[in-house]
Amino acid sequence: MATILLSAAGAAVGGSVGGTVVGLSSVAVGRAFGATLGRVMDQRLLGQGAQAVETGKVDRFRLTQAGEGSPIPQLYGRMRIGGQV
Template identity: 65%
Template sequence: MATILLSAAGAAIGGSFGGTVLGLSGAVIGRAVGATLGRVIDQKIMGAGSDAVEMGRVDRFRVMGASEGAGVAHVWGRARISGQVIWASRFKEVATTSGGGKGAPPEPKTTRYSYTVSLAVGLCEGIVQKVGRVWADGQEINPDSLNLRVYKGG
């Protein structure tokens, strides 16, 4: 608000002096000086910008079943089955921060989180020929995009 008021006051004061400097009228110079002072006041009162933004942070992880004494599936042919987690490492959180700093207009500071984990998943009893498709949260994932090793159980 101070930016608007002081730029108008600066234009009025600069226009009253009249004349030009380097091709700029006194009103234009007064408006620029008033707007600059008003911006400084506005930033002191309201702060420099928005708060930092955090994206993708997970509060709680849910992994597929990992219960002791659960039955082991028998599969003949091809079937979609869920496995049992038999080993898991701790989740590793990676935070990447971008934005902030100076610019026109300045971007808010953004922190994105990503996670990695190593798992051993038991699928079924016997020898497995191959793992054809991988699903996570109802979405199919390309197995080639994963660091995936299949132990066929022989």
């Protein structure tokens, strides 16, 4: 949350100063500086985060239980069949 607030505050300060810095507008520089400072504060307050968790992996995906060598039904028009696409 601090990232968003300080980014907006940096853009406002940069906009009030005006001009350019190294070819960039002072609004962009102020926004980048505020966002960087806000990110540092967020990470210090909230921590680095946790490891990504993977659940529900599918070992073998089968569509209407068609396997190697099994016939696959062919439909014309609109019909209801079992399975997921």
